[in-house]
Amino acid sequence: MSNMNASKGKENSTENLPSTQTTKVKTGKEFTLTAKEATHDFGNGTKLPVWTYDGSVPGSQIRVKQGDKVKVNLKNELSEPVTIHWHGLPVPNSQDGIPGVTMNAVQPGKTFTYEFTASVPGTYWYHSHQDSVNQIDKGLYGTLIVEGKDEEKVDKDYTLVLDEWISSGESSMEGMDHGSMTSDKDTKDTDDSTESMDGMNMDMEEDMSMYDLYTINGKSAKNMETLKVTEGDTVKLRLVNAGYISHKIHVHGYDFKIVSTDGQPINDPAIIKDQTVTVAPGERYDLVFKANNSGTSYIESHDDTDAAKNMVAKIVYDNSKKANDKLNPKESLPNVDITKYGKTTKSEFSLDTKFDVDYKMNLGTAMKDNSMVYTINNRTYPNTEPLDVKEGDLVKVTLKNTSKSADHPMHLHGHFFQVLSKNGKPIEGSPLMKDTLNVKPGEEYVVAFKADNPGNWMFHCHDLHHASAGMVTEVKYKGYKASFTPDSKANNKPE
Incomplete structure (x- = not known):
């Protein structure tokens, strides 16, 4: 590298x-x-x-x-x-x-x-x-x-983009600590050329510590983002994770509701007190709170890294004279379980729905040519098996993370999917519609979507180190013809 x-x-x-x-x-x-x-x-x-x-x-x-x-x-x-x-x-x-x-x-x-x-x-x-x-x-x-x-x-509407950087300025692919991740991955199926590492000691899985500079809206430390509010305001926070690391966000000093995730509404969201919201790569969460804590307070990261102390946004009242809230990023707080949040109501899919397509995706890790690759059913893109669908099909996908320590935030292009179950148990809260879902090691989710947007669509991990090292497949509609002609001189790099 x-x-x-x-x-x-x-x-x-x-x-x-x-x-x-x-x-x-x-x-x-x-x-x-x-x-x-x-x-x-x-x-x-x-x-x-x-x-x-x-x-x-x-x-x-x-x-x-x-x-x-x-x-x-x-x-x-x-x-x-x-x-x-x-x-x-x-x-x-x-x-x-x-x-x-x-x-x-x-x-x-x-x-x-x-x-x-x-x-x-x-x-x-x-x-x-x-x-x-x-x-x-x-x-x-x-x-x-x-x-x-x-x-x-709402009275105030703020967007907070979470990201992390390598302060030395080298590219992330240079900084990764597991060799040339993309070597020869597109030359043949990896079935016969990878050695699965599922269940083995995965100390070799990526080290993300080179990301030593965390930001909100591109700002850190003394340049931190400032959110101005007036006493009594209803404030919306739009949290967007543009990075490759999940971040635990705490709205310090306020009760709040999660009103939507990935742009999709939560049914009857409950008040949340003293809990963090984990935003995985590619995900979005919209939070709403009442500005009723006059003074200065903070939105802060509770990640377990030194870099997290700079992932802070300050809430400042227009009549505030001094700060009365202290940062406490080391405070141990429970995390909201979005699969149990809100109230159940009628939804498009259930586990009893009769599906036209049933696809299983084992998200794994393997060695190939002395390099780490990330696999879907033991294959790397472009040799992964696509999800072939017809327009109108009801599609069920089982996502299982067989990696030892790597999260896989899986993002489907062109569609929303409903999360039906986690680790074999039906979702308890609001119907959960998403386009990006973080699957942690050992977890298994069942999701479903309707094939209602014809095309060739990527379905990939949004830790893009994993995508570039193979963890990509496509949803392909039968009979669809792309409207462009691939140009060999365009240097197209889709991952």
């Missing part, structure tokens, strides 16, 4: 690059997002070259209304091809932004226009899906908010 970037010193130079700007909020129906380089000051003495949409980290927030026909022009001013994937929002397959699968990557100096209808309200995000493990690490992401026609009004 150490030889991946021979020009690393040059790339890490911040000379001659403009400084990042404050993230803009863009409203309307037509937008331009420009991918370009900048230098970002994290606030702890660290400055790094970053890749951005519109010169900020995160990139511009796009806010549209449910039902809007949206047009986004992606202008590429970087030295490498890029795309935009609209994470969680169901769009036509041709607009999903997957190089080599739904489009050719947008080349340096070129522009591509995405068009879709913002049909489902909620909190979403967008990011490059070209060599995404590295391009997202460099900062190529932003948020997309679809305002619902009937959504509850």
